[in-house]
Amino acid sequence: MCHLAHKCLCRAGNDTCKATAATCTWRAPSTLGRIDMAASRLPSHEEQLVDADNGDGSASPSQGAGACGGYGSGIPVVDLGVLINGVAEQRLRAIRDLGRACEDWGFFMVTNHGVPETLREAVMDSCKELFSLPLEEKKEYMRAKPMDPIRIGTGFYSVVDAVACRRDYLKMFSHPDFHCPAKPAKLREIAMEYSACTRGLLLELTKAISESLGLAGGRLSEALNLESCFQILVGNHYPASSRPDDVALGFAAHSDHGLLTLLFQNGVDGLQVKHNGEWVLAKPIPGSFFVIAGDQLEIVTNGRYKGVLHRAMVGGEQSRMSFVSLIGPCLDAVVAPLPEMATDGRGLEFRGIKYRDYMQMQQSKTLDEKTALDVVRVQHHIDMSTCQGGST
Ligand SMILES: O=C(O)CCC(=O)C(=O)O
C-alpha cells in the first residue's frame, strides 16, 4: 500500500494501490533525469528481415520541415500536483488553464505526475529488449490483425500504409484485460504496473477536463464508461539513419483514436504537433509527459476540444523511441456528443458510434489525416436562402 500522506495517483483509477513503495514515490519533475538510450544501436525489423535492398524510404523534403520548438514554443504545461492537491483557488486556475490547453492546442505537457522515473525507464528498457529479440520470437505477433490484443509491426498498419514510415512498434491491450508477449520475461510485471499507474493519471486528467467544460468531474467518465475503459500501450522505435541529413517520416500525420494519449520519449526529439496550421516540434520538459487529445474527446465534446494532428519525424544518427499509454471509452460504449455540449445553436457535430467500430475503422484505413473522424461527422447543409452575402 502507499506509504505517502498525499494522494497516490496509482489509486486514482483503482481503490487499491498496487504500487510498491519504490514505485509510488512522488517526485518533483526537477529531480527527474531524461532517459538517454539513444546512443545504443537497435536493429529495425527491416534490417532484421535482411532484405537485400529496400530503397531508402525517404519522405519528401516538405515532410521534414517543422517549426522549431523549445519549452518556449508555447506548448502548455499542466501541473497535476496542483490539479489534485492544490487549494481551491489554485485548482480552479489550473482547471481553467487545462481547458484552454485542450481548446487551443489539444496537446500539453504534464508535470508532477507521480509516475516514477524508474518505472518509465524500466518500461522503455524492456520494450527495447523486445525489439532486439530475433524475428523468430516476434513472428507470432507480426501476423496479428488490428484488433488482436498484441501486435508487432512496422509502419502504421503495414497492409494499408500509403507511405513508408520508418517505425517499428509493439502494441498491447492492457485494460480491461491485460495482454503481453511472453518475452522478455520482465515486460509483463513492469507493463502491468505502468498500465495501472498511467491509467490512474489519465483518469484523473479526464476528471479535470470534465470540470473544465463546466461539467461534474465524473460526467465524461460516466458517459464513456471509463470504469471499463480501453487502454493500449504502444512502444515505438524509429531506427537511426547512417546519413545525418536523412530526415524522413517516422509516423505520418494522424490523430489518435482514443480519448487521451500519454507519451514520453528517450532523449531524441521528433514528435511534431499541428498548431495554428504549423508543425511545432515538441520538446519535453525533462521528466514530463506529453498528453495528446484524441478523436473520442472531440466527439464527446461536440468538437469543442479537438483530437490534435501529430506526426513523428526521424533523421540523424540516433534512434528514437517513444512509449505511449492511451485510454479510450469502454469498447462497447456508443460515443456521441454530450447534449450539454450542443449549445449555442450548433447542433450535433457527430453521429454516435461504438468505440470498437471506430477503432476498427481507423486502424484499417490509410492514414490520411482526419479521415476516420470525417466518417462520423454530421454534414450540416447550409440553406443558401438564409445567407446574407459575403463573409467578413
Ligand atoms: O513517437 C511519437 O512521438 C508519436 C507516436 C504516436 O503518435 C502514436 O503512437 O500514436
Ligand SMILES: [Fe+2]
Ligand atoms: Fe499518435
